[in-house]
Amino acid sequence: MNRIDLDQAVADRRRALMVSGLRGLAKPKPPQAASPDERCDLCTTTVPPDHRHMLNLYERQIVCVCESCWALRSGDAEFRPTGNRTLWLEGFRLPEELWAQFRIPIGLAFFMHSSVTNCIVAMYPSPAGATESELHFETWDRLAGMNPVLRDLEADAEGLIVNRMSEPPAYAIAPIDRCYMLVGIVKAAWEGISGGAGVERAIEGYFEELRRVAA
DSSP: OOHHHHHHHHHHHHHHHHHHHHHHTOOOOOOOOOOOSOBOTTTOOBOOTTOEEEEETTTTEEEEEOHHHHHHHTTSSSEEEOOOOOEEOTTOOOOHHHHHHHOOSSSEEEEEEETTTTEEEEEEEETTEEEEEEEOHHHHHHHHHHOGGGGGOOTTTEEEEEEOSSSSOEEEEEEHHHHHHHHHHHHHHOBTTTBOHHHHHHHHHHHHHHHHHOO
16 A cells, blocks of 8 residues: 555544544434524624624533623623634644543544633534533643643633544634534534534535634
């Protein structure tokens, strides 16, 4: 087997493991009603498609907000405005043995620093939504030692996105609402028991767009 064939085999294996892991997390989804106009989650007024988001720190959920609520509630102890920067991380280091210590069953996840629990939270997508896992700082500190850019990760507002199903693996820092978007994309694209080919296409499209908008 030549080098090109070997690289392709590795990439195919990563994709197979990722999809297999997602299947293991699958749960039947109830029928979804047609979505009305988007509304502010705090005051219910109608919001435009390019509305702002905040993170509910205690429920770890993204909320859609109108301009008035964003201005009034951004300083609340319960909410945090999402970040602004998107960085594509070339040369990011995450050895297999260190990744294994995170104990994430699929090769797709994002990490954020929660100021409420003062710990690193890993979240990975499933057909039912986000699955959470709290990490020990010792493991995260090892990763940050290899990649100093993580020292500046803004708590609650942004996260590290990891895609180890691609070849080479892809890494980025993005606003936390864009991180949660990955979970929504997997959930929306999932079809039937196996997920269908649409899941892989949706994930690939998500990372292509992420790289396009990155600094």
